[in-house]
Amino acid sequence: MRKLLKTLEERFFFVLMAGSTAFLALLLLMIITIIVYKGLPSLTWEMVSQTPKGGYYFGREGGLLNAIIGSLYLASGAVALSLSISLPLALAMNVYFRNRKKLVNGIRFILDLLWGIPSIVYGAFGFTIMIYLGIRASLLAGIITVSIFILPIMVRAMDEVMKNVPLSLLESAFSLGSTRREVAFKVVTRQCFPGIITAVLLAFGRGIGDVAAVLFTTGYTDNIPTSLMDQTATLPLAVFFQLGSPIPEVQNRAYAAALILTVIILAISVATRLLSRKFHKTSIK
Amino acid sequence: MENPIISIRNLNLYFEKQHVLKNINIEIPHNKVTVILGPSGCGKTTLLKTLNRLVDLHDHVKISGKIMLDDKDILVPNIDVTGIRKKMGLLSQKPSPLPMTIFNNVAYGLRINGLRGKRKLMPLVEKHLREANLWDEVKDRLRDPASRLSIGQQQRLCLARGLAVNPEIILADEPTSALDPISSTVIEQQFAELKKHYTIVMVTHVLRQARRIADHIVFMYLGEVIEQGPAREFFNNPKEQKTRDYLKGAFN
Numbered sequence A: 001m002r003k004l005l006k007t008l009e010e011r012f013f014f015v016l017m018a019g020s021t022a023f024l025a026l027l028l029l030m031i032i033t034i035i036v037y038k039g040l041p042s043l044t045w046e047m048v049s050q051t052p053k054g055g056y057y058f059g060r061e062g063g064l065l066n067a068i069i070g071s072l073y074l075a076s077g078a079v080a081l082s083l084s085i086s087l088p089l090a091l092a093m094n095v096y097f098r099n100r101k102k103l104v105n106g107i108r109f110i111l112d113l114l115w116g117i118p119s120i121v122y123g124a125f126g127f128t129i130m131i132y133l134g135i136r137a138s139l140l141a142g143i144i145t146v147s148i149f150i151l152p153i154m155v156r157a158m159d160e161v162m163k164n165v166p167l168s169l170l171e172s173a174f175s176l177g178s179t180r181r182e183v184a185f186k187v188v189t190r191q192c193f194p195g196i197i198t199a200v201l202l203a204f205g206r207g208i209g210d211v212a213a214v215l216f217t218t219g220y221t222d223n224i225p226t227s228l229m230d231q232t233a234t235l236p237l238a239v240f241f242q243l244g245s246p247i248p249e250v251q252n253r254a255y256a257a258a259l260i261l262t263v264i265i266l267a268i269s270v271a272t273r274l275l276s277r278k279f280h281k282t283s284i285k
Numbered sequence B: 001m002e003n004p005i006i007s008i009r010n011l012n013l014y015f016e017k018q019h020v021l022k023n024i025n026i027e028i029p030h031n032k033v034t035v036i037l038g039p040s041g042c043g044k045t046t047l048l049k050t051l052n053r054l055v056d057l058h059d060h061v062k063i064s065g066k067i068m069l070d071d072k073d074i075l076v077p078n079i080d081v082t083g084i085r086k087k088m089g090l091l092s093q094k095p096s097p098l099p100m101t102i103f104n105n106v107a108y109g110l111r112i113n114g115l116r117g118k119r120k121l122m123p124l125v126e127k128h129l130r131e132a133n134l135w136d137e138v139k140d141r142l143r144d145p146a147s148r149l150s151i152g153q154q155q156r157l158c159l160a161r162g163l164a165v166n167p168e169i170i171l172a173d174e175p176t177s178a179l180d181p182i183s184s185t186v187i188e189q190q191f192a193e194l195k196k197h198y199t200i201v202m203v204t205h206v207l208r209q210a211r212r213i214a215d216h217i218v219f220m221y222l223g224e225v226i227e228q229g230p231a232r233e234f235f236n237n238p239k240e241q242k243t244r245d246y247l248k249g250a251f252n
């Protein structure tokens, strides 16, 4: 009887696990199928190589190059800005303040709170600051807003990897007479390189895909931005606007834009994984 | 003792409320192998980590007393901690190579002291790898990640890396406990060689090993120093009852 229950239990959890995996795979497949099915026919070379011409939003000629470039600028800028704060912060939490558990846990708590705040709130916050400082909607305002929004994601993702650096590794680095800066940047950064890449990737994906944070801050224009103070279009907003159109052809272009966004994220993810694998070799397990 | 290189005076250490080192007084002689002996949990590792201030990395540590090195108390708060650590190489129980190539592991120690440029680094890397008796095994694979070496080779790599910093003292915490017998013997032989130029402080709980290589012995039990002195005297003519019990294998 006991044995029977045990087998049943095991069977149950196996079915649950297999079921959820299948469900997730199916969901992913469906999303990709819909985007490809609806978007691919509209995805012409013109779409990725030209900016919108007059009448583009009524289904006539032109493309979304402005939004593609805009999104890449925005996400790269935001990731770079955010990285320059989050890497030192994560290192500080795990090297400099290694013996200040309470302080570090306090920072973690605040970051987790920030992580939980919806991006529209960051958008509104960015908008308020913009008005207060008298900056117009621009690439710069968008970069700043998005970088704040992805900051907690990046720091916590790095922090989770750095937390797991074995104490023995830190001890051996310190016992050689390394300064904390050397331990942070030469040892911990190297040990955690794959994790840092993953964190950057995660933040990039969130940053490039978000609508709400850029809704009020970047403006929208048919031109490719040439300076930080220019307004800029982004892919998520392009999806958003076109999907709201009553013209079926324009709606399909929304799916094409979503497809472009997906492909960009996929390409960057593959490229960074390859890069991180190169460094993974020397990590200490 | 004449001119001990390190002398520890009235050292007490607490982890939170736990009294781990109890009024420790130790003198460590120059260019000898001093073995710190005692059953596990008696505070040997903690003592070593106090010597090079690695305990600073821990939360809630309270220390009092003095540790004199070159007539300077290294426990005072505003001392140059990295300078102290450079004077003492530490070999830990489990070898812990840095996440880089074999070459760079050793070069790391050299670069810490400001050396740059492959042409300057290479001969010194070779010299220290030879000192650790590892050169012949790795000379064709210096570009491999250190993590690919066997545990015994990793420990010798850590020794080479430590020597590259040019220390005066080598602290070793049961450096052979994770190693196979052959690598252990190699490490022991290297220590016998290295003591010409370095002061070695080695922790062990293996009596036979202590008999083989110790010049000087410190015997600890439950956070206290029970007895210390020249090795021969310690083994042939122990003064304390606890030492006699320990030597008979009463607690291990």
Ligand SMILES: Nc1ncnc2c1ncn2[C@@H]1O[C@H](COP(=O)(O)OP(=O)(O)O)[C@@H](O)[C@H]1O
Binding pocket: B015, B018, B020, B038, B039, B040, B041, B042, B043, B044, B045, B046, B047, B058
């Ligand atoms: N980081 C720490 N925090 C709290 N207690 C510790 C810590 N490190 C060691 N201890 C305690 O200190 C005592 C001595 O440990 P240790 O120095 O490792 O002994 P040994 O090396 O002789 O086996 C043990 O009771 C251990 O539990």
Ligand SMILES: [Mg+2]
Binding pocket: B041, B044, B045, B046, B173
């Ligand atoms: Mg120990």
